[in-house]
């Protein structure tokens with residue numbers, strides 16, 4: 001196996017899996033660390049953990065368990081996948097996990113590369129930008145769990161991890177893969193352990209992929225994965241994505257993300273399709289019973305375009321709900337969606353289009369899926385995926401990914 005990825009959340013795992021496939025590597029995504037007897041036949045395996053906001057020691061333990069599984073299958077390279085906005089708690093998981101993986105692999109140096117220019121995440125002189133804003137001035141500043149108040153990846157890494165952090169700047173990247181390798185080697189001789197990689201374009205990611213394709217451990221968002229996949233595969237993308245092409249059959253849209261982009265996507269789709277707005281009080285009163293009712297409503301609707309059940313709320317509405325009910329509301333919404341998903345699968349729905357990382361986790365767990373074959377991308381970072389063990393296709397969308405027409409776009413990908 002060429003690449004083993006350890007991803008710190010669910011939609012993040014699907015994101016990199018989609019880019020590895022787009023870059024020409026056959027890829028399987030597993031939900032959690034698989035059992036010792038599970039064998040996978042693919043160029044790359046992505047293990048989806050749910051460790052982003054866990055205490056660091058737990059994130060380290062989960063990541064090392066994933067590493068053991070991947071090493072036992074002979075992965076040539078290990079890839080630590082985190083968010084393109086470097087989401088980490090105040091105590092910081094990314095650094096401790098990188099340190100633990102470096103120690104286990106005996107690697108003296110690794111790279112830090114969250115850049116994903118196609119989705120507006122770029123790194124310049126070691127500072128992470130979201131669109132035209134520094135990370136610290138973007139919406140991530142006020143993220144409820146992982147607020148990001150510093151844009152300097154060098155400072156963030158040195159605060160979280162053991163050792164010094166250096167930089168390969170964009171001027172060096174422009175000089176090509178050998179110049180990048182030389183700079184990493186020089187930094188290593190100076191005792192640096194982590195190297196932030198500037199990248200503001202896909203061309204930079206291609207150069208960086210070529211430069212780091214032989215490193216034992218790399219860390220980043222999904223963009224560097226795309227660069228590495230293209231470097232090692234020779235690029236037979238169409239063939240790599242056949243296994244995950246979406247099934248035919250009835251679809252549903254389930255939206256539990258409250259991000260700015262999802263709010264726009266829900267508004268746009270609501271003008272075209274049957275919509276049921278979820279009643280949070282009913283979720284709180286009886287999540288399972290209400291979930292069954294939501295499913296019955298979906299199964300009663302015309303199928304094209306697919307009906308949508310949505311809890312998506314704008315920031316003011318969400319603040320009100322949270323002030324009234326606290327975290328219980330989000331949990332109840334997730335449980336209602338999970339219950340609905342189970343009834344929908346039994347009722348013959350074969351394609352689930354889901355918005356939001358936590359929501360995707362709840363739906364996938366309810367569908368009892370062990371892993372996915374990865375198909376074509378609907379939008380950068382959002383591929384169709386097909387369950388390995390049952391006839392179900394899913395599109396799991398990170399909150400801020402996809403165009404305004406995402407829910408329609410997903411249904412237009414040929415089966």
Ligand SMILES: Nc1ncnc2c1ncn2[C@@H]1O[C@H](COP(=O)(O)OP(=O)(O)OP(=O)(O)O)[C@@H](O)[C@H]1O
Nearest residue numbers: 257259311313329330333334356357358359398399
């Ligand atoms: N109307 C609502 N009231 C309270 N909680 C809600 C409501 N709608 C959604 N939620 C909850 O908000 C959370 C949204 O998180 P989720 O990870 O699904 O989306 P996201 O944060 O936008 O996505 P990502 O993590 O991919 O960026 C879920 O726990 C969901 O149940």
Ligand SMILES: O=C(O)[C@@H](O)C(=O)CO
Nearest residue numbers: 011012015083084221398
């Ligand atoms: O890298 C990203 O932005 C996404 O894959 C992600 O991790 C969203 O939670």
